[in-house]
Amino acid sequence: MSGSSGALGGFGLLPPLPQSRAAWLGAAGALALAALLGAAAWRWAGRRAGGARRQRVGTVSGLFVYPVKSCRQVALRSAEVTAMGLRSGDMRDRVWLVITEDGHMVTARQEPRLVLISVNCEDGYLMLNASDMKELRVPIKLPKKNPVHNCRLFGMDIQGRDCGDEAAQWITTYLNAQSYRLVHFEPHMVPRKSRDIFTTFRSTDKISYPDCSPVLIVSEASLEDLNTKMEKKVQIKNFRPNIVITGCSAFEEDSWNKIQIGDVEMKGTMGCPRCILTTVDPETGIIDRKEPLETLKSYRLCDPSERHLYKSHPLFGWYYGIDKTGTIQVGDPVYKIVH
Template sequence: MVDSGLLSLPKPRLGWFGASAALALLAVLGTAAAWRWWRRSRPRGQLRLKRVGTVSGLFIYPIKSCRGVAVERAEVTKLGLRSGDMSDRCWLVIKEDGHMVTARQEPQLVLISVTGENGGLTLSAPEMSDLHIPVRPPTENPVHNCRLFGTDIQGKDCGEEAAQWITAFLKSEPYRLVHFDPNMVPRNSKDFFDTFQADDKIVYPDCSPVMVLSEASLGELNSRLEKKVQIRNFRPNILVTGCSPYEEDTWNDIVIGDVEMKGKMGCPRCIFTTIDPDTGIMDRKEPLETLKSYRLCDPSEQRIYKSHPLFGWYFGIDKTGTLRVGDLVYKITW
């Protein structure tokens, strides 16, 4: 490991056969697909890596819009982070007609805490008794067709007790809790933004399996705010320290531990960021208005981001593996 930040290792020379094979592959797969195949096929020792930061936090959000769980170690799958029985955004609150319910509609969802152990989840919320449910709902439970941002995905019902618990806490119309079973078909990130590749898959996240944010970016934003905000307002999966504000925007390809990820696009922010994570109250103004004052996209990218300010960066998973708090973050250079 090189503390200067730059790890320069020899690259192999392509012989005649290697060059010919690469050209043939380009013709068959197309430039982008062939490039990804060639990069993934190279041994780690043949990559040129520049140290850009250190992982200071890892977060999993088992139920979409509910509180996250800080972990010291996480497995990175193609669908996002996982730790023990908890997988990122693999549970979802829905209306009885299958439409998703998030904190945009029910801000107090952010007050529901989730823990996982011994094959079950425990849900906790203010003035509610804890609820214990199995990680895998019983086989006989019905499967719902769920609707998220105009796309369909299945979810297995977690049962009447879970439905009644969530409905009682939110004091709402009848809601249900569903779980994504491994045999179900995930959604395609590319259906939402063409910056993603065809093999970028998600369950119930908005559009990406992983979001990265730096402590420096949060600190810079807070320097502009009268009332400071928390990292919980922005719900990253990976928090990084030791870099400059918004430097994560420039990390096209990164290596952390034995995981490789590719930057896809900025994270467009909405009124969710204005929900106080301690009270569940949405004020609809800050920090969103301040972000809009200086974090709007370049005019050439308005077709992607429209009027949403950017804060954090979305990544796709090129190589699965394991992350730990304290891992160094390297940017792949060419």
């Protein structure tokens, strides 16, 4: 009937003024309420199971994997987030590793020029490129006759299948160093437990060759804040994050206990304690050993009560474990889950 009254009103058959005024006020009130709720919806995305809410805190501006530990990053538009970190097809995060003949890991801490090696995966091959070197192509599915090495990462054992003599020769020649080998962590191999490295992680947090965590998140604002204190600016590449967030304040990523991106849910576990790897210039492969570490130490040391965890390392970025797997992409909103 209200629809009919509206139609008749166009022909001058209006209902009594008080009723019309009440309808007008009701409609205006409804519009005002809708506008108010619309404005709030950007910030609060409604109730979840258990009375939790989602509060928008930013937007994904970058996604990165590092298929070969310490080599160049691969930027992604979208990524599958697995229990062990980001992947896109055959490009999984840090599943290839350079080792010494006796199995100890080799990273840009010892061989800074590793950061200049470009990485790609295509048609079942891992491809490595570097200046003055012919492209190396290594099959992702290695022959079973290739030996499996026991590798040592930060005092812990983990397996890796040898990628063959050609790969070993390529790495050794490029670095102009002692005899090195390249190994691959295969999906059936037993991962390391993050909790065995830092007790802040959960028993479900597992990794292959990353330092300790499935995912590292850094915000653009944190980098900008650091660069206001630096004589020579540094890049996000210095810090090798998996997910970069924009639209939040500096170091806000430290305070998000639980977050949701797309259908993925993650749990913040601890800050990322920084080392000399951050002082390797990602464009030249030259290690400085001082900056940005010295500047970070001037204002990003942990609380004294947490010194047993972080020692004298400054913190930059935050480690996250995976609660719910799924897919994320650049441009996705980031929500903090608030109980």
